Amino acid sequence: MSARNTILTRLRERTDGPLSAPDCNFAVVTERGWSPDERLARFERWITSVHGEVVHTAREDWCDVLAKVLADKGVRRLALGRDHPVAVEARLALENADVELVDVGRDIEAWKREQFESVDAGLTSIGGAIAETGSLWLWPTPDEPRLISLVPPIHIAVLDAETIEDTFFDVVERNGWANKMPTNALLISGPSKTADIEQTLAYGVHGPRELVVLIRHVSQLTENL
Template identity: 40%
Template sequence: MSQQAIRQRILEKLRAAQAAPLACPDAEVFYKESMEDQPTRVERLMLHMKNAMAEVHRSSAADLGSCLNRICSDKQVQLLAVAPELLSDSALCEHLSQQLQMLPVTQCHVDQEALFNTVDAGLTLTHGGIAETGTLVLWSGDESPRMLSLVPPVHIAILHASCVVESLMDMMIREKWSTGLPTNVVLISSPSKTADIQQTLAYGAHGPKQLVVVLVEDR
């Protein structure tokens, strides 16, 4: 049978059994706007992330470079893959390059070989954060490759405090996600982990063994 015929058969079988559609449930009303102020919300996100074994740091926008350098030297990061979205920040890049080697993730390709074998950490921006579950939201794009937050053993993510919202629902509605999503949206809430062997939690399953969140307090 051809693809088209199979498709037709499945849809016909479903149509033959279909009754009147039910009323559409309103999931949005379920998620109440929280009354919390932004700093409290951010604290909650940071607490959740810490409890989930992510490492959390705070920095002002001005000190970001030195904060990242401290983190990298602490983790003995020598080769850092930096997302292109951060390369336009020349002050930051200059700061970083004083201490470590930066992998030129250029605007045309990701060096997969290096990412898998020699890169010590990946540095990315984040689209936002979710306080309810302690979650980072990353949108893929021309300057935001997906592998930097996945393949190297350490993922360092920069989160702007103003981008933290209460819930995933909140973010979806505010930003009108239903009108169009990027190639990939990924929510990250801890380092990669597994409990597949005798329910024993182990970190660094296939993704980063360490997740470092740098909260930038932008006032």
């Protein structure tokens, strides 16, 4: 009998009953009690501290702001999905703009070279954000595969202000990750960065060199920013 089977047999033959999970106090990783304004301020402070860029916009005007960001950064080829409401709105707004919209719902082998060599930016929706760490979270889908947020030089992420939670624990709990978690989830806390042995930081070596977060607000909130 292998060591593995020996251990499993001993567990199955326990005489003191089945194992049960101990009671846990998760207060240390939740219950920050921050207001929506505090969450927003903390998220922005942390993500901009690592070279993330935040742009605020009213929800009804976000496509106009997107068009300006694309123009300011010289984006000529934008990769995006087709089905998510963010992609649908962006496609309608950019239909006559000087930007080529690149479909991402293709087998990666069919356009891998194109994605790595000639796409200027990727646009994605965002599931939410974490105020405590200044992180975005998103679940890739066939319509928005993970590579469009990991490969193009610029990642443009569209975040709704009300989806910012206090902590990662709150994100997992309130969005039911235990019941419907995908095969992979992405946590993004700024553009790609790495350091050599001399601790010199370089951006964009293994992914986007720029991260632009478009934070959409209801009009009343935007007026106070």
